[in-house]
Amino acid sequence: MELDELRLKKRAIGPKGTAGGRKARRIPKIPPRLPTPPPPPVQKPRPSQTPAGQPPSTNTPSSDSLKPQPTSFGQPPATTLNHVQQKPQQQISQPTPTPNPFSQPKPTPNPFSQPPTQSNPPATFPAQQRPAQAPPTTIPAPTFPPQPTLNPVQPVSQASKTNGQKVESSASHLLPETNRLLEIHGNLKRLRKYINAGLEQDPPFKKQIGNLRRKLKPPLGQLTQNSKQNQREKIVNILLESLAIPNQFGLCDPAMFMLDPPEPQEGARYNGEMPSLFIYFVSHFAKAVVGQWAQEASTKPTAALPIGVAAVSIFARPDFLWRGKPLIDILLAKIRHECPVIFGLRGNEKTEEGRARLGWKREKGVWFDEQSHMDRMTGLGAGYASLCLRDFSKSTMKHPWPPTHYWQAIAVIVSTPPNETSSTQYTVLKALINENEGSFLKFYGSAARAALRVALVDFPSQAPKGNVAAASLQVLADQMAQNGGLRVR
């Protein structure tokens, strides 16, 4: 609009001459290359392969989204609700991993590693295993709560921005919740759209909601190590208010926003549906949390902690539970969307598709510059760690996203074969570990030390020469040795 015009105008008269200049320099899309001969057929598909880093004792990838779907390609599969309830996942309720896989006496063998040959499934294999992807056009009319025609699998939002993007879902290395989180993200997006559209019809109410919504950000920005309680209460009050405001948006089924929807629970405050407006506010809260991490923890990793602590405690709060379970998957869905490498996605930073898979953002068709991207990734990595590594052992509440997910995030990154790694992964890995080694050791003891060795020594040592992100990961090991006396080498 006007702003853009102004900027464009400015560009056009700049000394180097350049809005056009930019266009001129842009290299046209490369025509399809001749397909390289397919890789030599690998022995056989291994549907039962353990996902990277999952302790073998736990369930195999039982994610509904990874299972073959009977539905054919063009046809929308069953409704979200049924879809989810039929195949609950067990990921969340999983206890802290049994120590045996990690307690090997020698840390030298990579505790995560699979033999490298296993990591590339043959090109043809996933085609049959992939879940049906809904055609991108079938976004239902803006009605919420959902009609039975809703698609459980939404078009991947980041994918839809890029032409020719391929969706990641084949690989056995993805963490089990990965795809479902993307669906949840899509559901939230539609919910916000639906409510925003409704608000447009009612300007005074829109103003009221807008003012309330804008109150979510300041307390998050004001969180510090010292005075958090007060700020946290402010957020809680906003969310409580959103539960109470009378409105026309009705109720919706929180199962749409959960990885593993629970059964009704006796005595739970909410067993049926919850106000859509509340979910809308929780969704905005989740966005604000992720934004704050990306903004603040990117340059100051320690800033992630108070935000993570506040987020976990707000989600775990009895007022906001559904059937006794926290709605934290709403936050995870946002993290999954913004920082996919935590959940196992891989990509080549020199290709458009690779960048999209890695969560590299773009604005008006231009990729964020490298520094901004890596900053974001640093903030989000630190944020995810601050979320997982909370100690609930002394609390009456249950950890909504226990440390085992932290282990898995590290595992899924370090088990990337050397030729598929990316600077994004090194950066996120560094952010996950930096300043968190203490808590990690507390939760996992010597297994954590072995893991740190793999993450900070073995993994980056296989990086291509001259990769600065990997080098700075190695420097982290030196820093830990120098500052905290923790030797992992």
Next chain:
Amino acid sequence: MSDPKPASLADRITQPAPLDGASASFTPVSTKTASASASWADEVASPTGPPKTEEASLADAQVDGQVEPLGGSGLHDATYEVEVKLSDLQGDANSPLYSIQSFEELGINPEILKGIYSMNFKKPSKIQEKALPLLIRDPPTNMIAQSQSGTGKTAAFVITILSRLDYTKPEQPQALCLAPSRELARQIEGVVRSIGQFVNGLTIQAAVPGAVERGAKVKAMVVVGTPGTVMDLIKRRQFDTSQMKILCLDEADNMLDQQGLGDQCLRVKQMIPAVKQILLFSATFPEEVMRYAKQFSPSANSIELKRDELTVRGISQMYMDCPSDDGKYEILANLYGLMTIGSSIIFVKKRETADNISARLIGDGHQVVAVHGAFEGAERDSILEQFRTGQSKVLITTNVLARGIDVSSVSMVINYDIPMKGRSDSEPDAETYLHRIGRTGRFGRVGVSISFVFDRKSYVALQQIATHYGIDLIRLDTDDWDTTEKIVKSVIRSSRAGTNMNNN
């Protein structure tokens, strides 16, 4: 005592000369720029992938043919991925952060390199890339370097200093770095410590008021201080300058331009005749000061910028039309809900205003600190440290801290009062404006600056500043916060895109 005095600076500043072809930026163009162009793409994205032929099979493995729902034509397409456009990869050649080399290629000692990586510097910025080879080359040559705020000037001279030291003499002062305020000196001291954290045997000392005891000797290789204190220490023979190798002035224009500071700098320089290399760094060098600077640092290499290159593109500059001077506070409080803000700095004119706002904001639950000239030195150090570590998120200050302070998490700067100079504040102070907004958008990050205007005078002043630098300021309204929120978002977005585009 070391307060910058904007008024005296203002009186003597002349506007930079009109542009001419000869004053092109970055005069000492290294020939490498051209010759290395073939490999830009390889270097910039920190390549991690295998050569292209393998890439295709890698793509196979990853993309699994799920293209039909997205309008693709089946598995066949899955055998390639579109490469990122070259222009995206290499970044914007006009950006001050653009570079084609790595720190390794610049020939920096590995111990220093580790420190650089630990600070999350990945590639040299333009100023670092251009200046460092000249700075660390033998024999030592003087340098006058100008580069936009937040582009790594400090790191450039710190790397130089660390490369020049004789580590067998840990108690012998060998490098001196001067800054106009104690905060800045402390900050530089911190940067030396960070970059030098893996350098064995490095010793550093600050020479700011109250930091060195009377009678005690200065026993560190690197001394960072304010000119007055350093001068006193040398006079009292607490500071042995006989083996001083390198002298560096940060915010050099500000120091040389002020009567008191300038004289002190000159005296210090005269007391260290052995010095082999004199470096002057700043984001601004008004022409008159530049002339003096060239005498101070004779036969120096110089790196200069044109006036319209001075503003950093990552900073979205907006202004808020406030109903009255008193109405500004309400608006201030509302701003924090519009966008995600890490830390922020609010610049005001008077100390009383600073105290006032800080009291009100604290009442509203913000973690706020205020710093101005009325505070004692040590107190100022600890307040700024609180801000730096994030214990407080909002800093309210006067022009004392307009320059140099680098807190990377600062994502918003507010000009609660438009900076003015001259007798009875008759003229807008463009330099100070530039330095103030430069507290955000550090090292290519996105930052926001919002200036408050409420009457004709403040409006005209801001317009003049905007015209001076050729900035387009975006107006924000207070009537409809929903719309304001949208505008702010879109401005931030375009500046994000702008940081990576050819848009000068």
